[in-house]
Ligand SMILES: Cc1cc2nc3c(=O)[nH]c(=O)nc-3n(C[C@H](O)[C@H](O)[C@H](O)COP(=O)(O)O)c2cc1C
């Protein structure tokens with residue numbers, strides 16, 4: 001029986017992976033080949049999707065991008081045993097794009113069968129949890145603190161410190177909440193793990209529960225990810241059936257229950273307090289802080305809210321020890337970061353590496369420049385609230401402090417590439433527009449400021465009194481930054497100001513004859 | 518979300534079914550969103566008349582339930598068209614011609630974003646990121662993700678009368 005892998009990841013499906021799988025099954029049957037088809041997650045080399053892999057002698061050989069129409073010729077070229085077909089890529093692990101990565105959190109993604117807990121375990125899964133089950137809660141927290149892990153959802157807050165607060169909070173009931181709202185454009189790391197290695201998240205959440213004394217967790221998945229949500233529910237059901245979840249976790253006598261919940265199309269529900277409101281069944285409006293969610297979170301109980309990647313990194317830290325994780329990275333940014341290359345990029349996909357790669361290395365070496373073949377002009381890093389970077393700043397190393405020092409942020413690790421046809425005035429306008437659409441409406445600088453900002457930039461774009469209107473936009477940005485209750489209003493100035501500072505020529509426009517204010 | 522049965526049903530209001538769904542899910546911690554999603558899956562929209570019914574089962578005020586329904590983009594108040602196209606309008610898709618695609622779809626369908634074609638065939642909506650940003654531009658067509666989307670491909674998927 002030869003094992004053939006065709007990803008069941010949503011992105012792979014979006015370019016025809018199901019049809020490829022069906023064609024392989026059909027032709028194999030017709031030709032009498034005994035083939036076991038595995039629907040793995042994605043390896044994250046999206047320009048090669050659907051990436052079909054064949055296992056020969058324990059090694060995996062890739063073909064891609066494969067269309068259903070290629071399948072007959074793959075069999076004709078005997079792809080089950082040879083690499084003669086033009087789509088042959090050779091041994092997948094040796095592809096330079098993958099070989100140059102340091103995959104810790106994504107070590108199994110794209111490799112295992114995400115529907116099989118046994119496969120997860122066979123590839124090293126559950127080792128972290130087994131170790132944690134033998135540890136005192138405070139020791140688990142100390143291990144996470146010493147690893148240097150910081151939140152991967154955007155704010156970069158030290159995870160161990162958050163956990164310690166929840167551990168020390170009194171209360172008969174505590175919660176672990178996984179933030180899988182992944183609202184930032186240009187990001188898909190959470191989605192890939194939910195679809196490619198969901199037991200990793202479950203393991204991380206059980207460890208978090210042991211660490212802080214919580215017995216219930218929620219995974220809040222955005223509704224824009226219907227496929228990932230179904231995969232999550234299926235993984236939770238099999239984890240429960242296998243005793244990884246429930247009243248007696250792996251026979252330890254410890255309890256942990258988990259539920260997946262669907263968001264409902266609101267970017268603001270990625271913000272942790274808004275997410276908690278949403279889970280409780282209310283409008284997703286921001287809560288005033290304090291109290292911190294760690295003290296009074298879900299239903300008023302002490303609650304850990306962590307990004308999915310943060311939680312999914314915990315099993316590796318527990319399995320290999322804090323020091324092994326902390327040894328990766330630069331400065332105060334320890335460990336690895338899954339960087340997600342997106343937009344107009346030749347080789348779009350997931351690059352997990354220690355912090356410290358420069359933007360040039362990310363965009364040029366991994367990304368291979370633009371998909372259009374035109375020059376790169378700008379990248380936006382960190383989602384819709386992240387800065388636009390010109391190529392003159394591409395020597396900036398990817399780490400929390402280095403990015404902040406230059407007026408940007410790492411965020412959740414999304415890097416969106418634009419070629420020289422981009423108009424940064426329009427991108428800045430979009431930042432305001434997005435803020436206006438997604439504002440929760442609780443505070444004035446954000447609710448009104450975003451609308452005013454978009455209107456004022458419309459005037460700039462029409463060439464109407466640009467100097468005065470640009471000054472107005474800058475003032476407005478200051479008001480939003482200082483006066484907003486949360487980072488949606490507070491950080492919308494980041495893409496706007498970076499566009500104004502680094503791409504002033506795009507705002508200097510001729511007045512249009514028809515433009516009347 | 519756009520379940521397969523979503524907009525196609527456009528079924529008449531059925532208070533009994535709403536009560537059944539609400540009572541089945543009311544034991545959850547924070548049951549309101551799961552109930553509203555279940556209504557979307559079943560009926561394709563949240564009927565105005567469902568609001569007092571849910572409020573009664575959950576012992577909430579109508580205003581509270583109404584406030585939640587209106588806050589979230591997902592909970593439609595009216596049935597959608599027979600097909601729903603949700604095109605990503607966020608940055609990674611903009612970088613790959615997403616705005617031209619949006620204009621193309623509006624022109625060819627003869628409808629603006631947020632609207633439904635006059636024949637009730639297609640509802641066109643904006644979303645902001647589908648997590649397919651390395652294969653942009655992206656769209657969800659009747660709940661199915663499409664990568665490297667173009668107008669012809671999307672229109673072909675919604676050409677038929679039914680799903
Ligand atoms: C407007 C807004 C949107 C956010 N969206 C997300 C999101 O989609 N996913 C996420 O993990 N964190 C998001 N955050 C950050 C969360 O508030 C919070 O910091 C995070 O979930 C904490 O987890 P971490 O420490 O593991 O990063 C958002 C914050 C703001 C202000």
Ligand code: SF4
Pocket residue numbers: 268286438439440441442443444446447484485486487488489490
């Ligand atoms: S900044 Fe915007 S999103 Fe945040 S609380 Fe204020 S109105 Fe709500």
Ligand code: FES
Pocket residue numbers: 185186187605606607608609610645646647648649650653654655
């Ligand atoms: S920005 Fe369009 S799919 Fe992510």
